[in-house]
Amino acid sequence: MKSTPALLALLLSTSLLHAEVKLSKVFTPHMVLQRDMNAPVWGTAAPGEEVVVEFAGQKKTAKAGADGKWSVKLDPMPASAESRTLTIGGINIDDVLVGDVWIGSGQSNMDMVVASYTKGDPVLDAASKQSYPLLRLMRKDAGATWELSTPETNVRMSALLFSFGFPLQKEIGVPVGLMVGAVGGTPSGFWLSEEMYRDSAECAEAVKKFAPTYNHAALLKQYEADKAKYETELAAWKDAAASAKKAGKPAPRGPRAPKLPGKPGETNGGKVGQLFEQFIRPYVGYGIKGVLWDQGESRTNIVGVDQVTLMGALISGWRKAWGQGDFPWLYVEKPSGGGCAFDYSQPMNRLAEKFAPLPKTIPTAPDSQYSHVAFEQIMKYPNTHMVISSDLGNGIHPPNKSGYGARAVQVALAVAYKKGTEYLGPQLAGHQIDGGKVTLNFKHLGKGLTFKNGDQLQGFSIAGVDKKFVWADAVIDGDKIVVSSASVAQPAAVRYAWSNAFQWANLFNLDGFPAQPFRTDDW
Numbered sequence: 001m002k003s004t005p006a007l008l009a010l011l012l013s014t015s016l017l018h019a020e021v022k023l024s025k026v027f028t029p030h031m032v033l034q035r036d037m038n039a040p041v042w043g044t045a046a047p048g049e050e051v052v053v054e055f056a057g058q059k060k061t062a063k064a065g066a067d068g069k070w071s072v073k074l075d076p077m078p079a080s081a082e083s084r085t086l087t088i089g090g091i092n093i094d095d096v097l098v099g100d101v102w103i104g105s106g107q108s109n110m111d112m113v114v115a116s117y118t119k120g121d122p123v124l125d126a127a128s129k130q131s132y133p134l135l136r137l138m139r140k141d142a143g144a145t146w147e148l149s150t151p152e153t154n155v156r157m158s159a160l161l162f163s164f165g166f167p168l169q170k171e172i173g174v175p176v177g178l179m180v181g182a183v184g185g186t187p188s189g190f191w192l193s194e195e196m197y198r199d200s201a202e203c204a205e206a207v208k209k210f211a212p213t214y215n216h217a218a219l220l221k222q223y224e225a226d227k228a229k230y231e232t233e234l235a236a237w238k239d240a241a242a243s244a245k246k247a248g249k250p251a252p253r254g255p256r257a258p259k260l261p262g263k264p265g266e267t268n269g270g271k272v273g274q275l276f277e278q279f280i281r282p283y284v285g286y287g288i289k290g291v292l293w294d295q296g297e298s299r300t301n302i303v304g305v306d307q308v309t310l311m312g313a314l315i316s317g318w319r320k321a322w323g324q325g326d327f328p329w330l331y332v333e334k335p336s337g338g339g340c341a342f343d344y345s346q347p348m349n350r351l352a353e354k355f356a357p358l359p360k361t362i363p364t365a366p367d368s369q370y371s372h373v374a375f376e377q378i379m380k381y382p383n384t385h386m387v388i389s390s391d392l393g394n395g396i397h398p399p400n401k402s403g404y405g406a407r408a409v410q411v412a413l414a415v416a417y418k419k420g421t422e423y424l425g426p427q428l429a430g431h432q433i434d435g436g437k438v439t440l441n442f443k444h445l446g447k448g449l450t451f452k453n454g455d456q457l458q459g460f461s462i463a464g465v466d467k468k469f470v471w472a473d474a475v476i477d478g479d480k481i482v483v484s485s486a487s488v489a490q491p492a493a494v495r496y497a498w499s500n501a502f503q504w505a506n507l508f509n510l511d512g513f514p515a516q517p518f519r520t521d522d523w
Contacts, residue, residue: 289328336398387404
């Protein structure tokens with residue numbers, strides 16, 4: 001059709017009318033809107049400009065403020081796999097579904113992509129070669145948009161989040177959107193905003209208690225000595241690198257620069273919130289079902305603030321920023337692996353540590369900051385749930401990503417979808433001492449207590465007031481366990497799997513979930 005001056009004028013005026021409307025990266029074709037809630041839609045426009053949002057028979061109008069910002073909330077909608085168009089200020093966004101949206105965040109075990117794991121994970125490999133029309137993906141990359149789940153896009157997605165998303169979508173039968181924001185080797189202190197950290201009374205109290213124990217001056221003195229040594233080593237390395245280059249050989253690895261020690265409450269390099277602002281802030285406010293978190297190896301990087309305390313500030317801070325209440329927060333247990341499995345024939349448990357006899361000596365206590373015991377404490381925060389990893393295989397980067405994802409689905413179905421299924425192993429709920437026996441009570445019994453592997457229940461140690469632990473005899477008595485030892489006439493404490501690795505401990509519930517380490521004492 002030949003353009004006329006009138007038509008060109010009309011097109012130009014229409015273009016100018018919507019020229020100022022700008023949208024967040026989360027509003028693109030193939031997106032998933034969160035069902036059963038007032039899903040927010042927002043953006044910027046010229047101050048005072050009226051913006052009309054239309055979707056599924058709804059029409060909402062907002063006026064941009066003096067700062068150009070505007071927002072509306074769509075009425076709650078049921079899940080729908082119907083491909084529909086969302087119109088925002090005259091901008092059409094096609095192929096929009098309604099379902100559940102999950103955010104994945106953390107460090108490398110959330111960041112690393114499917115392509116990095118397919119060779120060692122046959123379940124993931126097979127799944128990645130499929131297309132999932134009701135699964136939509138948003139990667140963290142700059143300029144990333146919502147993508148269809150296809151063999152080409154799957155391999156570029158977070159391996160863990162994809163391993164969570166495709167079986168979850170199959171289980172719940174509605175569209176699922178996955179949004180990732182994660183960076184390898186990063187501490188939790190980078191993933192909450194500066195305001196969230198400063199507003200945390202618990203973090204402030206932790207710093208206050210820690211400060212008197214911290215000799216910053218001595219650390220600075222050591223830093224200066226290390227720095228002088230580093231500069232000497234660096235000069236020698238430069239000479240060696242130059243010689244290697246001249247000889248056509250690769251340069252040797254250079255020395256590592258020492259880090260300037262921070263003061264209590266400050267970071268040891270980097271800025272609190274820097275990754276939250278870059279990767280999470282663009283998602284804030286978008287309607288979501290929940291979060292799957294995998295981080296902990298890099299701790300907090302804030303002097304004097306432990307992981308459990310900081311995660312409380314991070315979780316509550318994210319929830320406050322989103323304004324959706326206490327949405328489900330799932331997090332992967334650290335360290336990865338460490339225990340035996342209930343059923344090694346299950347794909348998710350195929351790489352679990354093999355069952356082992358009891359060590360001759362009682363293992364040393366687990367790391368107070370980085371252990372299954374420490375990470376279990378994060379569950380004290382509302383609607384926060386641990387994805388047990390002790391029976392899924394170990395490693396800094398566990399190769400069994402499909403197993404980790406499948407376990408996360410088990411947790412999500414129980415806590416976010418109220419399927420009524422068990423999702424944790426037996427946890428100590430109390431104990432009584434009567435004569436030479438200690439009776440242990442449990443929660444998360446599931447279908448009942450049992451042991452698996454070996455010919456008897458093991459992994460328990462017992463001590464009297466002398467605090468000298470010995471391996472104990474343990475028997476299951478209904479929904480309780482009775483622990484004793486002929487060498488401890490008057491027991492005072494019992495511990496179970498009290499170590500960072502405990503493939504010799506074999507208590508489970510009949511649902512197949514391993515019991516986590518615990519103790520009755522506070523010694």
